[in-house]
Amino acid sequence: MPVLSPPSVRPVWLTANLVAQLALGLLAMTICLPSMQAWPAEFGATQAEVQLGFGGYVAAYGVFQLVYGAVSDRIGRKPVLLAGLVLAAAGSLAAALADSLAALNLARTVQGAGCAAGMVIGRAMVQDLFTGAERTRVMAFVGMMMGLCPPAAMLLGGQLHGRLGWQANFALMALLAAALFVAAWRWLPAARTPRPGTGGGLAALLGGYGRLARAPSFVLHVAVLAATAAMFYTFLGGAPIVLAGYGVGPERVGLYVMAPPLAYVAGNLLTQRLVRAGRSDRFLMAAGQAVTLAGPLAVLALGLAGVRTPLALALPMLCMGIGHGLLLPPTLTGTVGLVPALAGSAAAVAGLMQQLLGAVGGFVVGLVPMDGPVGLALLMLGWALAGVAPLALLLGGARRRASGGA
Numbered sequence: 001m002p003v004l005s006p007p008s009v010r011p012v013w014l015t016a017n018l019v020a021q022l023a024l025g026l027l028a029m030t031i032c033l034p035s036m037q038a039w040p041a042e043f044g045a046t047q048a049e050v051q052l053g054f055g056g057y058v059a060a061y062g063v064f065q066l067v068y069g070a071v072s073d074r075i076g077r078k079p080v081l082l083a084g085l086v087l088a089a090a091g092s093l094a095a096a097l098a099d100s101l102a103a104l105n106l107a108r109t110v111q112g113a114g115c116a117a118g119m120v121i122g123r124a125m126v127q128d129l130f131t132g133a134e135r136t137r138v139m140a141f142v143g144m145m146m147g148l149c150p151p152a153a154m155l156l157g158g159q160l161h162g163r164l165g166w167q168a169n170f171a172l173m174a175l176l177a178a179a180l181f182v183a184a185w186r187w188l189p190a191a192r193t194p195r196p197g198t199g200g201g202l203a204a205l206l207g208g209y210g211r212l213a214r215a216p217s218f219v220l221h222v223a224v225l226a227a228t229a230a231m232f233y234t235f236l237g238g239a240p241i242v243l244a245g246y247g248v249g250p251e252r253v254g255l256y257v258m259a260p261p262l263a264y265v266a267g268n269l270l271t272q273r274l275v276r277a278g279r280s281d282r283f284l285m286a287a288g289q290a291v292t293l294a295g296p297l298a299v300l301a302l303g304l305a306g307v308r309t310p311l312a313l314a315l316p317m318l319c320m321g322i323g324h325g326l327l328l329p330p331t332l333t334g335t336v337g338l339v340p341a342l343a344g345s346a347a348a349v350a351g352l353m354q355q356l357l358g359a360v361g362g363f364v365v366g367l368v369p370m371d372g373p374v375g376l377a378l379l380m381l382g383w384a385l386a387g388v389a390p391l392a393l394l395l396g397g398a399r400r401r402a403s404g405g406a
Contacts, residue, residue: 062355069348084117151258267325
């Protein structure tokens, strides 16, 4: 495996460390989702006010990636990651101690700001440390492992909620952030050396983002990623509410929500096999988008037909998981690999747009009736369709370049 890291760092442990850093934010986001069913009654709040905390986490998770990415391109990856982990631990601890919904929502926003470092630095370090087709395979492996995070986190979160209370979830995340701080400080290499002769002023930081914004291929890749994230976060935010209407409580909700993330793992495994077989990124992205659309269409059809059971929501979402497993690895690779010198900034912009649209998707769930699957299916279908146009433009441009056209 062509890993450009010190000989003392074994590739398997390097990859495991990077996966853990990347996964922290998704774990923190999803471990408390089962508890969100109970928060309106506990805090005397509306479901929309509870969803605001989810949106705050996701928005901070995205915005701070923009900061971390640019700064890491200037001063190096590792110091930025360590600072973010400190902030993540502090926000998690504050959430565990919160005695009101306002305090909890604020703490979750701080937690999201800290967890953002792991996502953007992890992606950038994959770009720094791996090359060629191996990079796409590592991205697929990262996606496969991260696909396990939501179901595992929700199952664990539901059990902790039932046995120890929702605060235990945040205490666990504080401990995990502290452990990852040690792992990053001790075993991650300084994957990128700061660029010589460049300052760290605001103009210099913004210059890299301006360069990326002028690259149409980069913008289209990011648009696809953002629409995909919004669809997934809409499912994460809405599925527990729909399932609650079917009598599925916090302890069992993860059993049904785990369907698309586990299918996402299968999709990433399929991506690795197809890459080894020589399939192009263009093929993977087109196939992934087509399979993705089948998921919300099936949920919508079943809902309109009056089939309202937990499995009628969970099983069609296997298509979304497999589709995203095919679509995301090549799209992520194209995003951070377009301008290697700006890998951190590219990962940050992609993360920002994913989380901002994800925040919108998660918040809108609280405004749409969720007494059945139809509203949720329409929201997810809308986000899936929003990704079709940029993907068509992207694939059309790649096809023209491959045929030697303008």
